[in-house]
Amino acid sequence: MATKSAKSSKTKSAKTDEKSLAEAYMRYVLTEGKMPPSVFAFCESIGIDEVDFYKFFSSFEALESDLWQSWMHSTLDSIKKDSNFESFSAREKVLAFYYTHLEVLKRRRSFVAMHWPEVKKKAGRVKSLQAYKKAFMNFANEVVEEGVDKGELKDRKRLTEQYDKAFWLQLIFVVDYWVQDASKDFEMTDAAVEKAVNLSFQLLGESALDSAIDFARFIWQSR
Amino acid sequence: MKEQHKIPVSKVQRAAKFVGTGAKMGGNYLKYYAKKMVDPDVDRSSLDEANASDVYEALSKLKGSALKAAQMMSMDENVLPKAYAQKFQMAQYNAPPLSYPLVVKTFRRYFDNSPDQIFDSFSQKAVNAASIGQVHQASLKGKTLAVKVQYPGVANSVSSDLKLAKPIAMRLMNIRGRDLDKYMKEVEARLIEETDYKLELQRSVKAAEECGHIEGLRFAQYYPEYSCERIITMDWIAGKHLREWIEGNPGQEERNRIGQAMWDFYDHQIHQLRSVHADPHPGNFIITPKNDLGIIDFGCIKEIPEDFYQDYFQLMEPGILNDGQRFEQLLKDLQFYHPEDSPSEKAYFKSVFTRMVELLAKPFAHEEFDFSDKQYFAAIYSLGDEISNDKQFRRSNAARGSEHGIYINRTYFGLFNLLHMIGAKVKTLHLKKAA
Structure with a gap:
């Protein structure tokens, strides 16, 4: 793009669509360091009519939501395209x-x-992450189901229904770690992912946890 | 350094582990003294063993550089009581594997392609663990290859791991913190080199060139086009691991052949090349079906400075012990004496080092030395135990010995131990004569 700053209104939008709007929005936020004050101001800065914006998004929030969702979808699409993916264990799929x-x-x-x-x-x-979360939860549920079927994860009845939420929290942790990671090429994040996923599969799989609960229950009931 | 405070999670976890170990060790000492009050005959080795297993447990969870530090110490029987050493030797065979998706990611990062796009076949599971990475088997154009992939973040954590290991090392080695620093620096430098696979590739190629002429050795061919900072691709050397081979109970002639090749390999590096493969543990050697000694892994190379070389090997010369003045001068140059030593301490340490040198120079005193000699090794171990239990030695908590000595001692201890395991009779002087 020829634009140096989001303010320059030279780019009489070649073609306005979802993608170019989202791009322009990110550019604005990153160069200005804050959200645009209004849809009007934003459209003015990129030289389109406000009406054209609403053709695609009802608000900035909707636009952001769309962005996050698209990142999730492109991730899921590309891993499922990999020929090895189907043969992976649940743990490897998550990794x-x-x-x-x-x-x-x-x-x-x-x-x-x-x-x-x-x-x-x-x-x-946050609202802008809802669609993103939903797409991830679908994936997490698939993996959990498969993991339980293959015995990688232990079926703990009602608790099993919460597994996907655990993975969601893990995703938040991973992204958070990555955002703060200052190592070269974010190598430390790779290590963190590896360790976090191993731990979660060990906890959710057959583990000492079950024996501990079982034992506690026994002591409780037999007294 | 920026890496260090930017990895708080892992650092806190690691620190917690070490603190836990420290507390446990304290507990072991308590138990020991309690037992001792009841039964004065309780042997200190039961304490050492309890401590060793706790330390080992903590270290084995760490992987990476702390694991290497454990391996290092395990080689130096002299520094560690026997119980520690045995426990630590197990550390070499224990590290949880890297997931296949991460291996793929690493490949994509450096080669823009996944391993199955690059090779005709590639094992999803690692076939072998190395201390800071793991080995996969691959094939390309009819050749079988070994592909070594490094764990992520190892290079980043070397320095912080070592800082955490320091208090434990101080306690184990009974050395003051500031004296320990020069050793820690030396270990850190080697460990950081070890995480650089590009450097390892260069060194491997060089070693294969410079030692290729030695009878009975086998080196792999390396593939720089499929290697980078985190990945090394080389020929797969078919054969048995050293331990496995020994379990198969080979004949004496084969044992001698392998032992001789190993000796010559080290002898040539130390005396001719002045840079030596300082990682002689059994996992780095493969015995091929033709009974050649295959050498893999050139991560740890110690360059020997000229001054140190001159002093150190004079100690091995026959007759040096009869030349009191020269011997003392050497001990001083090699920093075995501490500037603060009193005359009586000096005399004491001289007697200790005399016994050590006597023992360690023994293989160099004759044309041929039989490393299967159990008595010889029992004498080395018992001297080590005796020294580490000796009150006067323990009371003096000054560091002794040049920092260059760590890796050279380790190399020799490792080599002697391997040759003992192999049970080989070796001609120890023939290369020197030929030169």
Whole structure:
């Protein structure tokens, strides 16, 4: 793009579509360091009519939500395209997801990093992340189901229904770690992912936890 | 340094582990003294063993550089009581594997392609663990290859791991902190080199060139086009691991052949090349079906400075012990004496080092030396135990010996131990004569 700053209104939008709007929005936020004051101001700065904006998005929030969702979808699409993916164990599928997702996010790192403090403050409960979360939960559920079927994860009845939420929290942790990671090529994040996923599969799989609960229950009931 | 405070999670976890170990060790000492009050005959080795297993447990969870530090110490029987050494030797065979998706990611990062796009076949599971990485088997154009992939973050954590290991090392080695620093620096430098696979590749190629002429050795061919900072690709050397081979109970002639090749390999490096493969543990050697000694892994190379070389090997010369003045001068140059030593301490340490040198120079005193000699090794171990239990030696908590000595001692201890395991009779002087 020829534009140096988001303010320059030279680019009489060649073609306005979702993608170019999202790009222009990210550019604005990153160069200005804050959200545009209004949709009007934003459209003015990129030289389109406000009406054209609403053709695609109802608000900035909707636009952001769309962005996050698209990153999730492109991650899931690309791992499922990999010929080895089907043969992976549940643990490997989760790992493959993280590594691919971080690559996708890396292209947008500045934007993600800028937004992250707010996401973190609300523990992921921000509106713009809802669609993103939903797409991830679908994936997590698939993996959990498969993991339980193959015996990689232990079926703990009602608790099993909460596994996907555990993975969601793990995703928040991973992205958070990555946002703060200052190592070369984010190598430390790779190590963190590896360790976090191993731990979660060990905890959710048949583990000492079950024996501990079983034992506690026995002592409780037999007294 | 920026890496260090930017990895708080892992550092805190690691620190917690070490603190836990420290507390446990304290507990072991308590138990020991309690037992001792009841039964004065309780042997200190039961304490050492309890401590060793706790330290080992903590270290084995760490992987990476702390594991290497454990391996290092395990080689130096002299520094560590026997119980520690045995426990630590197990550390070499224990590290959880890297997941296949991460291996793929590493490949994509450096070669823009996944391993199965680059090779005709590639094992998803690691076939072998190395201390800071793991080995996969691959094939390309009919050749079988070994592909070594490094764990992520190892290079980053070397320095912080060592800082955490320092208090334990101080306690184990009974050395003051400031004296320990020069050794820690030396270990750190080697460990950081070890995480650089590009350097390892260069060194491997060089070693293969410079030692290729030695009878009975086998080196792999390396493939720089499929190697980078974190990955090394080389020929797969078919054969048995050293331990496995020994378990198969080979004949004496084969034992001698392998032992001789190993000796010559080290002898040539130390005396001709002045830079030596300082990692002689059994996992780095493969015995081929033709009974050649295959050498893999050139991560740890110690360059020997000229001054140190001159002093150190004079100690091995026959007759040096009869030349009191020269011997003392050497001990001083090699920093075995501490500037603060009193005359009586000097005399004491001279007698200790005399016994050590007597023992360690023994293989160099004759044309041929039989490393299967159990008595010889029992004498080395018992001297080590005796020294580490000796009150006067323990009371003096000054560091003794040049920092260059760590890796050279380790190399010799490792080599002697391997030759003992192999049970080989070796001609120890023939290369020197030929030169």
